[in-house]
Amino acid sequence: MALNTPNAEHLHGLVDMGSNGIRFSITDLSPPTTRILPTLYTSRAGISLYDAQYSSTGSRIPIPDSTINKVIDKLIHFKRTCSDFDVPESNITVLATEATRTALNSEEFRGRVKQETGWEVQMLKKEDEGRVGALGVATSLGEVKGLVMDLGGGSTQLTWLVSDTETGEVKMPEQGAVSMPFGAAALSRRLEEAEKRGADAKKALAGEIKQAITNAYQSLSIPKELQDLAKQQGGYALYLSGGGFRGWGFVLMSQHAISPYPISLINGFCASRRSFLDTDLVTNAATSHLDSEDETAIFRISQRRATQVPAVAFLVTALSEALPHINEVRFCQGGVREGFLFSSLPSETRKQSPVVVATAAHATPGSPHHAALLASAIPPATLPSTGLSIPLITALANLSPHYSSHPKDIRAAAALRSTTTGLLASCHGLSHHERTCLALLLCHRWGGAKDLAATDASFFSSLQSLLSPSTAWWCRYLGCVAALIGAVYPSGRGDESMTLSATWSFSKKKGERMMVLKTSDGKGASLRSVVEEEAEKVEKVGKKKNWIGGKEGGVGFKVEVL
Incomplete structure (x- = not known):
């Protein structure tokens, strides 16, 4: 991709500081391709702000200086990259989610970022994180009508979404989404602790997750049009985003009846209810991947992601028991980056195919x-x-x-x-x-x-x-x-x-x-x-x-x- 562009005013740099990693991107919102959010540059730093906040004994600690320094080094490099692409300084945004929001030294961490880069870190509230994530899902497909879940490292969000292709309107609950502290990394830690304490503790955790999801669903006030659509189609469509769910999708793709599966992109991959809920199949495949010396045994599944599969399986089981009947599951690439940019687009652009x-x-x-x-x-x-x-x-x-x-x-x-x-x-x-x-x-x-x-x-x-x-x-x-x-x-x-x-x-x-x-x-x-x-x-x-x-x-x- 050429570094020079005649539409520099349409270039937007964005940093998504998630719990499992930090994503950097530059997007060209020049018309007429604005709707598909063309990406000029993307990179990811494998810095887990969530894991950094736990000591070797499992106790909660502030984000260490060593981690903060790594983050700032990456941010400074991205600042240079934005300059190379001629991204206007006013078009650069730094967003932070669960791990930064709940850090013991969150204010100090954000202050260091401001001091070293000149960038203000925008903190997304729990509800806003779910809303932005849902909008990211809306960008992922031409039409979205169903339930939406976003699984990050520290938390997961549940909401419903209806994207109207006639008007460009994206409808969702007034509260945006319900956030629950069951992200892939967070749940992995809690599941490990529960297994150490025995079967009763594990059962109690499963009950806690199931009840939280049930309460979240009941608080969302699903609109009649979605309920009627679910009756017509034999269940709801469930749209999934976030690294934890995308990892689950890649494992399902590797086990697909058509092998090798001919499309490598996770966005738009669809799975039946039966295959999505086959936790034994996915867990066994992930375990084999961990035992293999070949790091490419399952495409796009890192060793870290594979270790989180049991926790995601635990969550999927709770979903099957807490949510109403799910007819099919669709995996989406769109997340915070896409949702944040999409939120600024007019309805005339949003409704385009x-x-x-x-x-x-x-x-x-x-x-x-x-x-x-x-x-x-x-x-x-x-x-x-x-x-x-x-x-x-x-x-x-x-x-x-x-x-x-x-x-x-x-x-x-x-x-x-x-x-x-x-x-x-x-x-x-x-x-x-x-x-x-x-x-x-x-x-x-x-x-x-x-x-x-x-x-x-x-x-x-x-x-x-x-x-x-x-x-x-x-x-x-x-x-x-x-x-x-x-x-x-x-x-x-x-x-x-x-x-x-x-x-x-x-x-x-x-x-x-x-x-x-x-x-x-x-x-x-x-x-x-x-x-x-x-x-x-x-x-x-x-x-x-x-x-x-x-x-x-x-x-x-x-x-x-x-």
Whole structure:
């Protein structure tokens, strides 16, 4: 990333002094990509302010001078880094949470920081910490509707959240969140002490946590819209953030049925209730990781994080007993940094779709027309059942011409990896479902599986396995339609003379349900002769041997292009 930028006034430096570590970041809030919070720089110092406040005998002590000096050294280095990036001094913020807030020498510690760096440390209150963390979750996905938990080192917060994609409003309880002293590091210490005292002490701790979570949930006054949604979907969605929960997610990812799991990012990873609550599976995997001499046995799980897994398992068990039925769990990368920045954005920016924002810079003047054509290639009222969405279709239209400049040998492969290690890998706010769908849509746009080398074919299969057979088929179909549109408009531009319309019908021979895609030019004449090759590829998607799952028992529809 270049150090110079024409939008220095939009650069923001932020320090998040958490309990388990200190995070430094520089974010570019320049429009039009403000919504996805593009990160120019990020770093983490493994300084545990929580652990530093306990002696070898387990007694509470002030933050030692040696630790304070390490923190100040890191802050001074970040100050130089901000200067290198031309971050305005007025745009640099230092936030502190539980460990600093409760330190015996908190005032002295913050005074030293002010003296050495000139920066005032902003203390987040318990409720504000939960509110900011919840807003961080809101940045992590295009839409959030459910319960939210943030697991830090010293505390955990519980709240509910509804992000309205129509208005950009983010609704949560007036009190923000309920904070409980059960962070990953804090709970690890308490669990260790309880185990030394015996089974009764451990049982008492479990009861204390369960009761605290129950009381927290009851105090939140869950709105009727969330209650109704939970009834409709068979339970609440639970959104998790914070290092402790993300560690749990990475272990679940390592044990996933699709192995190796094809997406390395934790943000947007979704787990079923059953797998999330399988504490034995996660704990055993973490134990094996600790016993292994290979530090990369489980991706993104440090030895320290692995030692905290039993405590997180203890908390997860309490969650399962205290909270109402949870239908699914979604892991989020967004935390204090993202939430603090998001809180300053106007509603018009908040309501934007991350996948559309991320691809808009690559759009051509013809992209809106191409998006309309793609949408019209799906029969009326069918879109909700496809697993796709208007934002995904818009993103496909925006990126459809992008890989035309690549050598033909790698177009499909580059498109396939665009959302995981390629063009959109760093985009914040996409779910794994969106990354998978867009990757497959673009891959099929540029030839699909038949144009992939062996090394990419296995990755293609793993990605496709993350989707339902129905959604995978629609990705294949719409990707081929995008290729058809591209044949008419190879530059991504051109007038709006082409129209598409799709309807459901029945085949003449067997009376099977089929889709008819009609092409026409500005005068109503068919374009079939102009795009014969591409039209045949669309029809091939509808042949039973090409259905997802194969000819016998596969999923798909016959397609006829007129």
